[in-house]
Amino acid sequence: MSGILDSVNQRTQLVGQNRLELLTFRLAGRQRYGINVFKVKEVLQCPKLTSMPNSHRLVKGIAHIRGNTVSVIDLNLAIGGRPTTDIEKSFVVIAEFNRTIQAFLVNSVERIVNMHWEAILPPPEGAGKANYLTAVTTIDNEMVEILDVEKILAEIAPVDETMDASISEEISRAEQEKPIVRRILIADDSRVARKQIERAIASLDFEVISVIDGKEAYEKLVEMAAEGSIYDQISMVISDIEMPEMDGYTLTAEIRRNPDLKDLHVILHSSLSGVFNQAMVERVGANTFIAKFNPEEFGNAVKSAFTN
Incomplete structure (x- = not known):
């Protein structure tokens, strides 16, 4: 796992060619999910988490990673599932969204898949958990869901939209x-x-x-x-x-x-x-x-x- 993102910096030539690479992972169940590798900074076995009083219910705790304090969001709970319980066997995907570093708690991380954006499609009408999907694709004849992380983050920390x-x-x-x-x-x-x-x-x-x-x-x-x-x-x-x-x-x-x-x-x-x-x-x-x-x-x- 420690080497799964070693070559991310060599992959930037994909951007601008209507291509991307997805890091696939699973939550509490068989459904596979994906996140653009270019947003991922690191994948780690879940470190020790510290609970914080009055934190948002989706925040499992905070972790000290590479000298930084990062909130760890329970991704399965965020999309309407049950809270993750087996923390020690879980992983955190550390990613950059909206100028901040976020850590997402997931059950397992699988592999990186080279994709063409044309193979990434809008979610079908009536799809499960559709409110949290931005897109879907198929890998190995299995549907992979791409989550609307911005929606999840907006629920945790709403953005001030006031304009001068x-x-x-x-x-x-x-x-x-x-x-x-x-x-x-x-x-x-x-x-x-x-x-x-x-x-x-x-x-x-x-x-x-x-x-x-x-x-x-x-x-x-x-x-x-x-x-x-x-x-x-x-x-x-x-x-x-x-x-x-x-x-x-x-x-x-x-x-x-x-x-x-x-x-x-x-x-x-x-x-x-x-x-x-x-x-x-x-x-x-x-x-x-x-x-x-x-x-x-x-x-x-x-x-x-x-x-x-």
């Missing part, structure tokens, strides 16, 4: 000098993330067109462009990076290759922060990258499209 009123005022001043199309297309597979973005955009007095992945976003853009100039219909695209069927990097690259779309302003928005994303922004031609979810940074990124 001055951002909207500056956009309105810019509009006096040059007309602004007050409609934005957003693409995100997380229901929680979509709602956060929708509310933020609405607070800036923009209309939202919302889709659940890059493929749907690109098809919508092509459909709109066939009806008239895309620049008269929307002012920008705000896209998540990790999405079923087509990721945000590939979506951006497709937009830049299409002569009817190539000048659209594109903001990439991801729960995974870090300098690597900045390099990929330049590689695929996005205008900006922002990590989820800081309302001030989000608002300023939108504003910059009209004021710079």
